[in-house]
Amino acid sequence: MTSIDRRSLLRAGLAGGVLSALPAGSALAGGPWSGWSASRPVITHGVQSGDATASSAVVWTRADRPGRMWVEVSRRPDLRGARRIRGPVLTPDTDFTGKVRLRGLPPGERLFFSVRVESLDRPGLLSEPVDGQLGIAPTRRQDVSFVWTGDVVGQGWGIDPAYGGLKIFESMRARRPGFLLHSGDTVYADGPLSAQVTLPDGRIWRNLMTEEKSKVAETLTEYRGQYAYNLLDEAYRAFAAEVPQVNQWDDHEVLNNWYPGEILDDARYTEKRVDVLAARAHQAYHEWVPIPSQSGPVHRVIPYGPLLDVFVLDMRTFKDPNDGNVHADPKRGLLGSEQREWLIRGLKESRATWKVIANDLPLGIVVPDGPAAQEGVAQGDPGAPKGRELEFAQVLQEAHRAGVTGIVFLTADVHYTAAHHYDPARAAVQDFTPFWEFVSGPAHAGAFGPNKLDATFGPDTAFIHTPPVANASPAEGYQHFGEVRIDGRTGDFRVDLRDRDGVSLWSTTLKAPRRR
Template sequence: MNLSRRQLLAASTVAGATLAVPGVANANVVRRDRPGLPSGIMSGDVSTNSAVVWSRTDRRARMVVDLTSNGRFDRAVRLHGPVTGPDQDFTAQLPLKGLRPGQRYDYRIAFEDAWGRRGESLEGSFSTPGRNRGLSFVWTGDTAGQGFGINPEIGGMAAYKAMHETRPDFFLHSGDNIYADGPIEAEVAIPDGTVWKNVVTEEVSKVAETLAEYRGRYKYNLLDENVKSLYADVPILSQWDDHETLNNWYPGEILTDDRYTEKRVDVLAQRSRQAFLEYLPMVHSAGRNRIYRRVSYGPLLDVFCLDMRTYRGANPVPSTVGPVAMLGAEQAEWLVREAAASKATWKVIASDMPLGILVPDGDLIEAVANGLPGAPGGRELEIAWVLSQFKKRKVRNAVWLTADVHYAAANHYDPSRATFTDFDPFWEFVAGPVNAGTFGPNALDPTFGPEAVFVKAADFPNQPPSGGNQFFGYVEIDPRTGVFTVSLRNLFGKVLWTKDITPAHH
């Protein structure tokens, strides 16, 4: 093991675990009288020296993790994680600290019942970023939207398989991990005359309102073998947007939707947030309830995961002149401060909503852009402040990545085309959906001077994944030159467009 015993003891203390004698367990025979693993395993928020591993069992039991850095489980260190039960929907997470940079780790997760009997075990892996290694990752959003779930006839959620085949270091899910507000039925009639067929469960048959129904959405996605296989092999970096709760929601909203018996969005959001935090492994460094965070991938990359949902004001009318919160003052100041302090070559701003693409909510504004020429108004004011602070504080090589709008695009923003000019030029890349209806393209707002350099949208509105127009992005950073190469790809992994960006030096 390359981990020192002191480091691992520190890890187990942080996790509330106890370090036991390394164990040997090879045969993975599933026995009904032992704890099972119905939803696979996952790792998340892997940085240079830390990670979080996750799984779910089917009864009250204690999580047990064997960790090794050489693929040899006979030399693994055994870590005991938390005891889980119905209060956590039998999910468990274990933070790992004191890891070595630039190291591949293999882990095995099982659960022990009250008699100390271990059940089913599954193996996964992740790699910590290192100083002289390149880095690659994929990103997308929008899973199981518009009633398009797991279709066995097209091999399930096939874009997850295409992402997995790129062998990325991590997967950034840019939001809409689930569609809690979209029932999934056995068959969906498509305008082109075809029929889409879904695997269905009782928990996805209606809009999610109860905690059990929100949890059921995550369990549903984890029935897909492509999803499970990617998650066992590739760490996830998760964001949350609207559909984890319901479409276009904001704090304080009261619903008029007849499908809901609970009309208070704040009550639904609290349940949805609990399910999100239970089912996705992440570091809760600043308190369990804060979803925005920075994850460091060494000298090449820092990722700033934004939360554009929790702190927003009510969706405004387009003509709103005064400020409307999107990030909220505290998060906006955090983003500027952390990005300015970052020593990484590249700063990826993982934004769950686009900046210059118009996203309406009926007659209201759902995203940042208000669709009007002229000076910033509404939510644009907060983003204008962030962009001008980036310029003032010399934040170089910031790239914005997003999903949300259900088509792929490469948008370049330049003050020479803009109404608001106090910012440095930057790129915003849009990917998704990964398994949902495809739409677009949407109109661009002139305030920050975006130009659509590349767009690939649906052949017809709400096109199903079987049409092939599902999209993800792939990024590779060269350790020698620092060049940031981004490509936009389709359901089959075919490269549709690519761009090399050379880093600007201070």
């Protein structure tokens, strides 16, 4: 990662003239990759940005060969007066992907950037530029907007241009959000594609095919290919170039309903140790997704000015085994003790009006894993908290006793959209402050639902939109994203649950709370 000086960037867009060509001697000549010298490097999968806070952001790209990554950043769309940032050398070790972390950025502004890759064999020989833009989080009260969804290219539904490809990303881009909260299942590594699928009415869905999407992912190359596939779609790539992402991961980045230590009984896999598969998937995720870290857990908080903190959970890396989920051991769960304490401490310390908890597994929706085991938090027992419900009972209880207000859960995972309100007056446990959980997705996958609700925390369904049959294709609709708009003056929190075309199916506005 490489950073940019704040004072330098503040001058960007103010100084006259266009910068000269990048310096000819800036990259290492020769070396072990001299076979590409006949032509200029090519950026293969566009550009992405992510984790845009009030002072920093990550810019990502991938080349077709080793080369030096360069980024130019400006306040101006024509990049006049842009500042140059020298990035890393892209090598096969990271599948020719690379990231630059920009620091010292001007809060609350929209910036424009351009990425090039310089040849290692012929210094000064550059790829064609690929442009992008990103919004920087504010430090003062102003309007905030973002979208969220999950579940991309699942259940065998890949890219078919005749049905609009990954059209939902164009609909989200049209809303001009400040960022995308991707609630997991960013890829379906366990969901191979077939060349064509016959729809119920006889039409043919024709998937764009790649070698890596023709089988379940097991090797590092196959896991990398899952992310490369999604970026082949024009709408997805255009969205990624303009909207910063906040990504979390769930199960399908590795395989369905996985947990650490699991040994597979699945004939499709030659590698049965899930921990081995997860390590390869973890590496591919960090290479291809625009998040700051190059390794390690993905839970983190994204501060977005005085109105919003986003707590991004990792409900997979520390997950206990899927069983009946009725144990009484408070040390077990989905978060692990360190992440659980981090979340409680963060909620108590947050001064933001709204604390969004991005939970890739829903809180009150029952998500079975076969006939006897449970994948999620709830298990269908409406009584006092048991199993994984215990750790969320602790989070809600401690937040309530500390006077924390403005908690909202945003999730995906179940392949339909819904709005659930939780209230202790309806619950088996009363020691928490009422809150909402909003569900969205899938972005581009089979649509399902509805699932059973667990009454432990007193949920009530205000809205739900599900397909008439299971695994409805994207051609049938029932693809969803959610949109949040926070009013900079009042602090009110408006939620719209939208369909694939961006049409609002249902909305509500939550009044800004007063801290108790």
